[in-house]
Amino acid sequence: MALINQATKELQVKIVYYGPALCGKTTNLQQVHAHVQAAPENKGKLVSLATSSDRTLFFDFLPVEAMSIKGFRTKFQLYTVPGQVIYNTTRQLVLRGVDGVVFVADSQYEKMAENVESFANMEENLRTLKLNLAEIPYVLQYNKRDLPNVAPVEYMEYLLNNREYQVPTFTASAHQCEGVFETLNMITRLLLHKFINEGSRKLA
Numbered sequence: 001m002a003l004i005n006q007a008t009k010e011l012q013v014k015i016v017y018y019g020p021a022l023c024g025k026t027t028n029l030q031q032v033h034a035h036v037q038a039a040p041e042n043k044g045k046l047v048s049l050a051t052s053s054d055r056t057l058f059f060d061f062l063p064v065e066a067m068s069i070k071g072f073r074t075k076f077q078l079y080t081v082p083g084q085v086i087y088n089t090t091r092q093l094v095l096r097g098v099d100g101v102v103f104v105a106d107s108q109y110e111k112m113a114e115n116v117e118s119f120a121n122m123e124e125n126l127r128t129l130k131l132n133l134a135e136i137p138y139v140l141q142y143n144k145r146d147l148p149n150v151a152p153v154e155y156m157e158y159l160l161n162n163r164e165y166q167v168p169t170f171t172a173s174a175h176q177c178e179g180v181f182e183t184l185n186m187i188t189r190l191l192l193h194k195f196i197n198e199g200s201r202k203l204a
Contacts, residue, residue, distance in 0.1 A: 002099050002195065004072065011072045013191050014079065014097055015184075018122045019104035020114040021083030024143040027174040028104060029080055032184055035177065042075075074195075076188060085121070092125050100191045101138035102183055104174075105160060107150040116159055137190035139168045141183045146173040 003012040017025040033046045047058045058079045081091040103122065105115040123133050142156050153171060161169055168186050172179025 009072050010075045011195065012075045012077060013099045013188075013195075014077045015100045015102060015187055015191070016095055016098045017078065017080045017102045017104055018091075018095075018118070019081075019083065020106060020111065020118040023083065023104045023106040023111070023115075023118075024141075024172070024174040025080040025083065025104050028102070028141070028143075028172075028180050028183070029078055031174060031177045031180045032078065035181070074188075074192060083118075088121070088125070091121070092128060095122075095125055095129060095131075098126075098131070098136065100187045101133075101136060102141055102187055103138060103160070104141045104143050105156060107142050107144045107156065107171075108147055109149050109151045112151060112156075112159060115156075119160055134165075137187060137194055139170065139183055139187050139190070141170050141172050141174075141179060143172045143174050143179070145171045145179075146176065 002014070004010075005012065017028055019025050030046070033043070036043065049058070058077070079094050081087075081094045101122070103119060105111075105119075126133055126136070140156075140160055142153060144150065153169075157166075157169065161167060168190075170179045170183045170186070172183060174180050
């Protein structure tokens with residue numbers, strides 16, 4: 001749920017990067033944090049909640065050109081979930097209060113089963129939180145396209161985007177910062193569109 005801060009006139013929106021282990025969620029957040037157009041005082045610290053073998057990242061930022069809705073500027077909070085299944089409880093905690101999702105898929109052929117399993121796990125965790133993916137803005141990022149053994153985009157679309165309503169998808173090589181901001185820009189646009197059309201009356 002987006003949070004409205006009357007004191008600072010900010011609308012806080014939570015975006016979660018979801019996907020299997022080592023798919024590039026962490027790299028996406030690191031690239032965004034390093035290159036996002038935000039004044040230093042409007043960019044939070046990159047916080048890593050590390051376990052022995054996995055980690056969850058978080059930071060927030062207020063873009064330089066933050067869109068205003070009813071006089072409120074929009075601050076984005078970006079999170080990653082841990083990729084490994086043993087941390088599923090942490091995944092659920094991170095998803096709590098989510099407004100939008102970026103699902104990061106690993107484009108390598110041998111990772112297709114993990115992508116499908118992770119996507120199903122995301123839907124299940126959302127249902128546990130009484131949330132419906134169909135009602136949450138989300139996009140798909142097909143990462144690691146620079147590797148030699150990648151599956152065709154059409155095949156990944158069939159596995160992950162074969163629904164009545166197809167969501168925007170982006171090819172990426174996150175460690176080269178390719179596709180990272182295209183993905184982020186789309187999910188933020190979808191969220192702002194949603195709040196302008198559905199949520200602006202809450203700010204009146």
